[in-house]
Amino acid sequence: MKDDIILQVENLHTGFLVDNVPLEAVSGVSFSLKAGRVLGVVGESGCGKSVTAHSIMQLLPKYGRITEGSITYTRATGEKIEIQKLRRTGNQMRQIRGKEISMIFQDPMSSLNPVYPIGDQIAENIREHEKVTKREALDRARKLLEDLEIPSAAERLGDYPHQFSGGMKQRVMIAIAMACNPRILIADEPTTALDVTIQAQIIALMKKLQREHGTSIMMITHNMGLVAEMADEIAVMYMGRIVEYGSIRQVMKSPAHPYTQGLLKAVPVLGMKKDRLYSIKGSTPSLVDRPAGCEFASRCEYATEACRQVPRAVEVEPGHQVRCWNYKEATDNG
Amino acid sequence: MNKDSLKHILKKFLSLIPMLILISIVIFGALQLTPGNPLTYQIPPELLSSSTFDLEAYEKAMGLDAPVYVQYFRWIWNILRGELGYSLVSGAPIVNMLRTRLPATMELALCGILISSVFGICLGILAAIKQNTLLDYGCTALSVLAISIPEFFMGIIGITIFSLKLGWLPTGGRLVYGDNSFGTRLAHLILPAVVMGLALTGALMRHTRGSLLDVLTRDYIKTARSKGLSERKVYLKHAFRNALIPVTVLLCFRIPGLVGGSVVIESVFGWPGMGGMLLDAISGKDYPVVMITAMIIAFVTLIASFLADLFTMLLDPRVDIER
Structure with missing residues (x-):
């Protein structure tokens, strides 16, 4: 099963209608998720990582639309499903959602319904997809919570979200996502809203679950350290495009895109003897007046005339792609 | 519980x-x-x-x-002891005055609340689900009309259409002498109750719609959808209960107004309720009656705020009634 592609995203374009003006948040993203592997998607806020994830789940807001491209999910039976063709709230999409592909969101504080006990909220997912009694579903919910190392899980099933801390709520969210043993887990910044110590615990738990169940994970984050720790492959996104894509070793060792280099330099390292932490100059341009050509050019120290054209993806080495005209100079100097 | x-x-x-x-x-x-x-x-x-x-x-x-x-x-x-005293104006025992007036008011208020909560909440949900469609705009326009047109005007229109033109319903009063059947009572009740409920229906509809739309943007709705739940379950199970919390509070705090302040409706429909009695008592400086009526309205207000607390507690586990 290893290296079988379970999710293939091809030239995905997703846009939103803002005041009746279409804005493209994702412009031609392609990547593949392999069975049992972890793909890290990194980039700063607003680069389109979450929109990509929501496109896969068909959980886009009302005014969001997949305008082009395809998302192909391969079932365990080998059947291929083009997700973008399914009706958002239709039966087929609903059977995949929560059962075969599930998702954890950024803010555990607001992701659980405040008026229902957490046991019911976990059991609900199981009961939606499998023919089990409420008692069986609750029993499985308890087991999930125990696996996620929540103390006295049986008693806590009847508790409400406000009786849990942030880290505990995120465990409950993971329990909901893992309840039907999905083949793909999309984690949208699962640790961003948590304390650093709790982050490490959550990551350890996710790794454990991934090992035990062989789930493929798409890990969306802006935390380079987290990606380095968990991911097998990494996609770096900037303004709705993947600017660099490759195995974690390739990208971390020899980042080719100036933006990836900037991101890596901006990670503080213990014992670093610098007064100031490196930061990428300028800020992300607005989607409303997107610059022509390479969107990173205005912030890039290697920018040349060529950058007025949108760069194509170039293969630096097998499996390592970069979208930059001047990646050679950047690699040599970076 | x-x-x-x-x-x-x-x-x-x-x-x-x-x-x-x-x-x-x-x-x-x-x-x-x-x-x-x-x-x-x-x-x-x-x-x-x-x-x-x-x-x-x-x-x-x-x-x-x-x-x-x-x-x-x-x-x-x-x-x-149940000795409420005597009216200074008529000399009648206040207990006797209340004996017919209080049930009439309660009957009208309860029907008004029932009509407005059923229609207001249902239309509010519908408008929210069909946001920015013709149905939504229609409901919104109607609710604004219902809120802004004065009750007496609605009442007069209602009487003109349904009583005088169509002859379906009586023009006013509560009972017909010698005929205490359910049918006649209901016929007398419909118009005043609907007119009384209209403004509240509009308010509740606006409130339900806003509250539901607000709840639908919350993250836990996305979580519910991510489980693969049907839209019906997402709306009715996950969104509705949360949206209902502020709506019940609004509803409860409108109750005292319906009991004490229905003077206009009572006079339009000749409904023998507390409002008219209170008005007479105030203008006639009939202090014992004013005091008792004020006590009753205060009591209803307290009960209403208790109900608001109770409903909020039942709907929202985060609320601890002790606090």
Whole structure:
């Protein structure tokens, strides 16, 4: 099963209608998720990582639309499903959602319904997809919570979200996502809203679950350290495009895109003897007046005339792609 | 519902008693501040100003010479025994006045609340689900109309159409002499209850729609969808219960207004309720009736706020009724 592609995203374009003006948040993203592997998607806020994830789940807001491209999910039976063709709230999409592909969101504080006990909220997912009694579903919910190392899980099933801390709520969210043993887990910044110590615990738990169940994970984050720790492959996104894509070793060792280099330099390292932490100059341009050509050019120290054209993806080495005209100079100097 | 929350509810209910006592003191005290002696309204001025008239003896006989707090306790004690006193204007026992008026008011208010909560909440949900469609705009326009057109005008239109033109419903009154059947009672009730409920229907519809739309943007709705739940379950199970919390509070706090402030509707439809009685009592300086009516309205208000607490607690586990 290893290296079988379970999710293939091809030239995905997703846009939103803002005041009746279409804005493209994702412009031609392609990547593949392999069975049992972890793909890290990194980039700063607003680069389109979450929109990509929501496109896969068909959980886009009302005014969001997949305008082009395809998302192909391969079932365990080998059947291929083009997700973008399914009706958002239709039966087929609903059977995949929560059962075969599930998702954890950024803010555990607001992701659980405040008026229902957490046991019911976990059991609900199981009961939606499998023919089990409420008692069986609750029993499985308890087991999930125990696996996620929540103390006295049986008693806590009847508790409400406000009786849990942030880290505990995120465990409950993971329990909901893992309840039907999905083949793909999309984690949208699962640790961003948590304390650093709790982050490490959550990551350890996710790794454990991934090992035990062989789930493929798409890990969306802006935390380079987290990606380095968990991911097998990494996609770096900037303004709705993947600017660099490759195995974690390739990208971390020899980042080719100036933006990836900037991101890596901006990670503080213990014992670093610098007064100031490196930061990428300028800020992300607005989607409303997107610059022509390479969107990173205005912030890039290697920018040349060529950058007025949108760069194509170039293969630096097998499996390592970069979208930059001047990646050679950047690699040599970076 | 466990034993603890039942205890909390009981506690909350008992805490209404001191509130009620406080209100009764305020009402009694306020009346003491009004100018003049209640007796002066009852005795003809010629007699009052004649030199042989002994006002003090009358005051003594009526117990008006006692200290204020004694008078207060006497008043409260009488109320508790069901002796509500007599109207200064008609001399009738207030109990008898209430015996017909209170049920009439309650009947009207309950029907108004029922109509407005059913229609208001249902239309609000519909408008939210079909946001920015013709249906939504239509509901919104109707609710604005319902809120802004005065009740008396609605009432007159209703009577003109349904009573005079179509002849389906009676023009007013509550009962027909010698005919106490359910059908006639209902026929008399429909128009005033609908007119009374219209404004509240509009308000509840707007409130439900807004509240539901707000809830639908919350993250937990996305979580519900991410489980693969049907839209029906997402709306009715996950969104609706959360959206209902502020709506029930609004509903509860409108109840006292329906009980005490339905003067206009009562006069349009000739409905023999408390509003008209209160109006007569105020203009006739019939203080005993004013006091009792004020107490009843205050009591209803307290009950309504208790209900608001209760519903909020039942709907939202984050609310601890003790706090």
